[in-house]
Amino acid sequence: MRLILVGPPGAGKGTQAARLVEKHGIPQLSTGDMLRAAVAARTQVGLKAKEVMDxxxxxxxxxxxxxxxxxIAEDDARKGFILDGFPRTLAQAEALDKMLLADDQKLDAVLELRVDQTKLVDRIIKRAADAKAAGQPVRKDDDPEVFKQRLEAYNRDTAIVVPYYDKANLLSVIDGMQSIDEVTASIETALQGLDEKV
Structure with missing residues (x-):
């Protein structure tokens, strides 16, 4: 099962991705993590990335x-994967399609966690307060001003990949304002039948 999770920052992608990993036994692939791992492993692509970043x-x-x-050529991703944080642009979405096609693979579904963005800022403020109360560090991007900038960047760049996947009949819109368990249930409903196709 090859999935993409799309949604603005704070929509709950991380939480839902962790549940999908647990239920379906496929890895969550975060571009940031993959980039760091490739650089650390000194792969050919990783060395190129390091040069650019340096x-x-x-x-x-x-x-x-x-x-x-x-x-995705690694053993744990053979049954599928969850892409989180990629593609961020239309060019990336098209490049991903070409790459999968060349490997005789395709995406199975794109899940958009759709949320009321005005309420998202409140959600982030609450998340920061909960972390403080629990004695945990507050995420740098949970600062309301930083968060608003990330939201603007999402709306400017990433939100445009949604119609692209809608046109390809891959998009399932999930109401991200439901409770965490209700969102999980909606995702599972959207994915019904995909497990058998793997």
Whole structure:
């Protein structure tokens, strides 16, 4: 089962991805983690990425797709994977399609956690307060101002991949304002039948 999780920051993608990993036994692939791992492993693509990052540049789509390509070839991703944080742009979505096609693979579903963005800021403030109360560190991106900037970037860049996947009949819209368990149940309903196709 090859999935993409899409949604603005704070929509609950991390929580739901962890549940999908547990239930379906497929890895969650975060581009940031994969990039760091490729650099640490000194793979060919990782060395290219390191060169760009050391120069203070942004890693190109070509390099990111190369890192994803290497990662999904690993044993734990043979049954499928969950992409989180990628694709962020239309060009990345198209590059991902080409890469999968070349490997005789395709995406099974794109899950969009759709949320009321005005209520998201409140959710983030609460998340930061809960972390403080529990004596845990507050995530840097849980600062309301930083969060608003991330939300703007999402709306400007990433939200445009949603119609692309809708047109390809891959999109399932999930109401991200439900409780965590209700969101999980909605995702499982959307994915019914996919397990058998794997």
């Amino acid at each position: 120069a203070g540049g942004l890693v190109s789509d070509e390099i990111v797709v190369g890192i994803i390509h290497d990662r």
